[in-house]
Amino acid sequence: MRNLNLIVYLNPNWDKGYGGELELWEHDIELNCPSYCAKIIEPQFNRAVIFNTAQNSWHGMPNAYNDPTGSQRNSIAAYYLSPNNFQSLRNGALFAPTELQKGDPEIERLIKERARNY
Secondary structure (H helix, E strand, O other), X not given: OEEEEEEEEOOOOOOHHHOOOEEEEEEEOOOOEEEEEEEEEOOOOOOXXXXXXXXXXXXXXXXXOOOOOOOOOOEEEEEEEOOXXXXXXXXXXXXXXXXXXXXXXXXXXXXXXXXXXX
């Protein structure tokens, strides 16, 4: 089971206007989905972000990175994994649609496919 994520951002010329921020979301217990964005983290050069990764640790980059020069947003990610004694199969990542994606059958299909057990 994945317990922690570590991300180190590698773009020395990152500009806030490019987007691509990491968002950490609170979990809505009743609806079992993200409720609101609790923290936005800018991908500044050499910034390291470490955060808990549980089944309900909603995080992602819903706003695309858009550098007009065409460069990519680069990062290194590492994960701390531990044995899971309560579950024999590892769950895939659970995604939530953005406001613009809600109700899109293709997005819903992709979310279900990605969340399948391995």
